[in-house]
Amino acid sequence: MKKFAGIMAVLLAILFLGACGKEEEGHDGDRGEMIDVALEVPEKSDPGEKVELRAVVTQGKEKVKDADEVKFEIWKEGAKDDSSMLDAKNNGDGSYTAETTFAADGVYTVQVHVTARGMHTMPKKNITVGSGETGEAGHQGHEGDEGQVAIHLMKEDPITAGKETDLTVHVQKDGAPLEKAKVTLEITGTGASQKEMVPAAEAAKGAYKASYTFPEKGNYRITIHVEKEEGKLHTHQEEEVAVR
Incomplete structure (x- = not known):
């Protein structure tokens, strides 16, 4: 009888540990689920009209x-280099919301940068203001690449x-993580001619x-270089950082 009771105790312990393991695995899966961001931007607006920008962030x-x-x-x-940033x-x-106005006719891009629970995502949408025509023509430089590629630098503060x-x-x-790219940080001190190239893995x-x-x-100025597919994709973005 004692032997039987001992065997039953061992079996119950194994079943209990197995259940705990499955429960912990489930919790880990929940923590690892990707965040999702629903960006809400009006399709059209008029110059000078107040516009609400809204992002709803979920995880599962x-x-x-x-x-x-x-x-x-x-x-x-055509003017990505002149972008402005609003805190939500x-x-x-x-x-998460912010309000803004658009001064002139044209097509504008609104991109939300969300950092949450160790993840980052940055969906974007367009809004047409007025007639949508800018009356401007000319060279857009790297806009073809930059219009497709979004770059965001996360750093310690301070x-x-x-x-x-x-x-x-x-x-x-195109709204999806860019994998297997060559990313290099070109770091230059203000007023300094010497620069350092730091590879990012x-x-x-x-x-x-x-x-x-x-x-x-x-x-310091950090120029982020992103390359892929043997030069078919090569774009960059500059960031200014203050070091204490």
Whole structure:
């Protein structure tokens, strides 16, 4: 009888541990689910009219109320280099909003940058203001590539001189993470002729990480170079950072 009781105790323990393992696996799966962002932008507007930009962030069926950063980037067609950035208000219900106005007719792109729970995504939509015609013609430079590729730099805040700093670059093409690209950070101190080229390694889909120690306090320029497919894709974006 004692032997039978011992066997039953062992079997019950095995069943209990197995159930716990499945439960933990389920929780891990929930944490690993990708965030989703529904960007809401009116299709049309008039010059000077107040426009609300709205992003709803979810993870599975859960509303994400604790996003680390949500910003709206806006630029006029053909003028990505002159884009402006708006901080979004957290409404506490998984939605993040900002208001803006457009001064002139044209087609504008609104791209939301969302960082939440260790992930980053940046969907975009267009809005037509007035007639949509700009009356401008001319050369757009790299706009063909930049209109398809979105680059976002995540960095520590504050950045301290003499301390190793983690830099993460998120790259998307046509709304999807850009994988297996060559990403290089060109770091230059303000007023300095010397520059350093720092390669970034892909740590996750579309996420490239690098570490760098800024030698002294001051302002630095980081030019992010993204290349793929033997030169068929080559674009860049500049960022200014302050080091304390």
